[in-house]
Amino acid sequence: MSKPQVLIAANPKTGIVWSKDEQASKLGAVAEVLELTSSSRSEFFDELAGSGKYANVVGIYRHNDSVSAVGLFDKELIDKLPKSVKYICHNGAGYDQIDVAAASARGIEVSHTPQAVDAATATVGAFLAISAVRQFYRAEVNVRNGKWKAGLKPARDPEEKVLGIIGMGGIGSALARRLIAFDMKVIYYNRKPISPEPDFPCTYVSSQDELLKQADVVSLNLPLNDKTKGSFGKKQFDLMKDGSVLVNTARGAVVDEEALIEALESGKLASAGIDVYPDEPNVNPKLIAMDNITLLPHMGTETRDTQKKMEILVLDNLVSAVSGKGLLNQVPEQKK
Numbered sequence: 001m002s003k004p005q006v007l008i009a010a011n012p013k014t015g016i017v018w019s020k021d022e023q024a025s026k027l028g029a030v031a032e033v034l035e036l037t038s039s040s041r042s043e044f045f046d047e048l049a050g051s052g053k054y055a056n057v058v059g060i061y062r063h064n065d066s067v068s069a070v071g072l073f074d075k076e077l078i079d080k081l082p083k084s085v086k087y088i089c090h091n092g093a094g095y096d097q098i099d100v101a102a103a104s105a106r107g108i109e110v111s112h113t114p115q116a117v118d119a120a121t122a123t124v125g126a127f128l129a130i131s132a133v134r135q136f137y138r139a140e141v142n143v144r145n146g147k148w149k150a151g152l153k154p155a156r157d158p159e160e161k162v163l164g165i166i167g168m169g170g171i172g173s174a175l176a177r178r179l180i181a182f183d184m185k186v187i188y189y190n191r192k193p194i195s196p197e198p199d200f201p202c203t204y205v206s207s208q209d210e211l212l213k214q215a216d217v218v219s220l221n222l223p224l225n226d227k228t229k230g231s232f233g234k235k236q237f238d239l240m241k242d243g244s245v246l247v248n249t250a251r252g253a254v255v256d257e258e259a260l261i262e263a264l265e266s267g268k269l270a271s272a273g274i275d276v277y278p279d280e281p282n283v284n285p286k287l288i289a290m291d292n293i294t295l296l297p298h299m300g301t302e303t304r305d306t307q308k309k310m311e312i313l314v315l316d317n318l319v320s321a322v323s324g325k326g327l328l329n330q331v332p333e334q335k336k
């Protein structure tokens, strides 16, 4: 009997990067592996249809790098997938580039890579929080320009300050553990308290507004979806303490960027640490011009160790699914 076909929709030039051996040994043992070669979305659509080379695939490995060739996995693309497709296994914890509702309507199950991303992304969040609180970016620019400490004002200490985490999931918890080591006091807001209780000291607050009033550093760690898009705007900044700090490693589009810029310009926020932007890779020039914020180019999982972990988790999901054992990390919307 022939093996089911799976498509690796990753970077068309490199495919899977760190786990080629596992791709061959684990996935190759249970499936015929096809690489994405389409150079445009319309070419991809042709290859999915009729007698096209992807017309019989059962599972798809998807990485955001495939966007440059075939675009988002939006409703239009998902509706063009052949009936044979049963699984989309996404490499990433955030899966806002996939229209999950459209996939569900077609009976396609979607998985992602929670946990594998937690440590690396939380390290970025902790770095941004410390850099923002201590104003290290401004200091680095000074030293690089031969100005030493000229114009630098003493910053704040993280110790004894309140860290407010909005979205205490995998990354939020790993961030809390890291910043507790800096003697920060952790509060968090989720739609309901975590159960069982976390194994580190933290306090649940029952409204986001209350968290914003209490926190010195607010960290966004919730997913981007229809409910959270643009949900952090002027009203939320106004509720924050004067001179507080915002850290965003979640998704840029959760925040109203003009309101963020206004809060930084007015001094409502002393500083910010930002890894994600609404229109990546474009960054608002007003943010670039500010010297009181630390900006990173979506570096959350940019380590070879974590990227390998993520790739292997996607392969494990695909192998399990095409072997009839189901997905290991199906997205929460579909698990409900």
Ligand SMILES: NC(=O)c1ccc[n+]([C@@H]2O[C@H](COP(=O)([O-])OP(=O)(O)OC[C@H]3O[C@@H](n4cnc5c(N)ncnc54)[C@H](O)[C@@H]3O)[C@@H](O)[C@H]2O)c1
Binding pocket: 093, 094, 095, 114, 115, 117, 121, 166, 167, 168, 169, 170, 171, 172, 189, 190, 191, 221, 222, 223, 224, 227, 228, 249, 250, 251, 275, 276, 298, 299, 300, 301
């Ligand atoms: N910067 C990066 O490179 C990077 C890397 C990985 C993930 N991320 C982003 O981080 C997000 C969080 O990842 P995670 O793995 O921790 O996810 P997770 O699902 O483990 O945690 C998210 C938490 O947010 C909570 N939540 C959901 N909607 C909420 C709302 N409206 N208000 C309050 N809480 C809400 C959930 O209950 C959950 O506890 C991802 O969705 C992704 O967009 C960014």
